[in-house]
Amino acid sequence: GDSVTQMEGPVTLxxxxxxxxxxxxxxxxxxxxxxxxxxxxxxxxxxxxxxxADDKGSNKGFEATYRKETTSFHLEKGSVQVSDSAxxxxxxxxxxxxxxxEKLTFGTGTRLTIIP
Amino acid sequence: DVKVTQSSRYLVKRTGEKxxxxxxxxxDHENMFWYRQDPGLxxxxxxxxxDVKMKEKGDIPEGYSVSREKKERFSLILESASTNQTSMYLxxxxxxxxxxxxxxxxxxxxxxxxx
Numbered sequence: 574g575d576s577v578t579q580m581e582g583p584v585t586l587x588x589x590x591x592x593x594x595x596x597x598x599x600x601x602x603x604x605x606x607x608x609x610x611x612x613x614x615x616x617x618x619x620x621x622x623x624x625x626a627d628d629k630g631s632n633k634g635f636e637a638t639y640r641k642e643t644t645s646f647h648l649e650k651g652s653v654q655v656s657d658s659a660x661x662x663x664x665x666x667x668x669x670x671x672x673x674x675e676k677l678t679f680g681t682g683t684r685l686t687i688i689p
Numbered sequence: 690d691v692k693v694t695q696s697s698r699y700l701v702k703r704t705g706e707k708x709x710x711x712x713x714x715x716x717d718h719e720n721m722f723w724y725r726q727d728p729g730l731x732x733x734x735x736x737x738x739x740d741v742k743m744k745e746k747g748d749i750p751e752g753y754s755v756s757r758e759k760k761e762r763f764s765l766i767l768e769s770a771s772t773n774q775t776s777m778y779l780x781x782x783x784x785x786x787x788x789x790x791x792x793x794x795x796x797x798x799x800x801x802x803x804x
Contacts, residue, residue: 605790616693616779616795617732624790662731666790675720675739675783676747677793681731 575600579663579680586653586687594648594683596637596663604665606630606639606646607677611660620648620661655687692716693796695780701802708767710799712780719785721763722793723747723755726777738763739785770803777801 580595598604605624609617621630626641635650646663663680696711714721720739724732724747734747736755744755752774756764763782767774777800781793 607792609795614797616797617781617793618795619792622790622792675785675791675793676722676734676737677732677781679731679733681729 575604575665575667575678577663577665577678577680579661580683582660582682583684583686586685588655588687588689589652590687592648592650592653592657592685594661594663594685596646596648596680598644598646598663598665600644600665600667600678602667604667606637607664607666608635608637608646608648609662609664609679611662611682613659617662653685653687655689658685658687660684693780693782693794695778695796695799697799698797699800699802701804702767702770703804704771706767706770706803708770708801708803710765710767710778710780710801712763712765712782712796713761714763714780714782714794715761716782716784716794717760718782718794719760720783721757722781722783723753723763723765724779724781725749726779726798732779735765770801772803775801775803 607622608620610620621632623630623639629638664677693714722737723735738757754766780796783791783793
């Protein structure tokens with residue numbers, strides 16, 4: 574079945590550091606790829622997504638590129654802020670919208686803490 | 690602003706009790722989901738529904754059932770709560786559509802403790 578493997582946490586960085594959180598996937602067909610973020614005490618919210626190979630998703634200074642050849646979707650940010658402290662989840666859905674194909678398969682999550 | 694609401698943020702129940710978790714979305718979405726979130730395991734799908742009165746098992750349905758009598762409401766039922774069902778429960782919804790890749794909108798979660 575489909576699966577997502579992401580970098581184990583927790584990750585602690587200083588403010589303004591460069592961030593990479595690795596994510597690789599195993600899936601049949603042509604999945605859509607997502608990064609969701611969970612701030613303390615809240616539900617998940619979409620950070621960015623990419624629906625086909627070589628697409629780059631970006632939002633709030635974060636970006637990730639859908640690499641089919643390496644089955645990866647690594648999250649990057651050039652200069653992190655304290656407000657970026659959260660748990661980040663990589664996820665996929667199958668690309669064909671059909672009954673049941675909207676369900677997300679998640680990675681285990683990476684807790685990120687940014688210290689001033 | 691789109692919204693998914695869950696009936697409780699925190700819930701404490703006793704072993705053997707029947708527990709109802711309610712989720713309501715105001716976006717007229719077709720698809721609704723229940724996940725549980727546990728440290729080190731990420732989110733795992735319990736059940737989902739793609740239409741009123743329609744439901745499908747997810748990856749970990751044992752010990753749970755669901756009900757979707759109206760499009761906007763999706764209920765998760767723990768028939769006889771057990772301590773291993775202590776967890777954070779998250780509801781989500783999404784509009785179906787060609788090509789997939791649709792954003793799921795999540796509620797704030799219900800932290801359930803079973804004593």
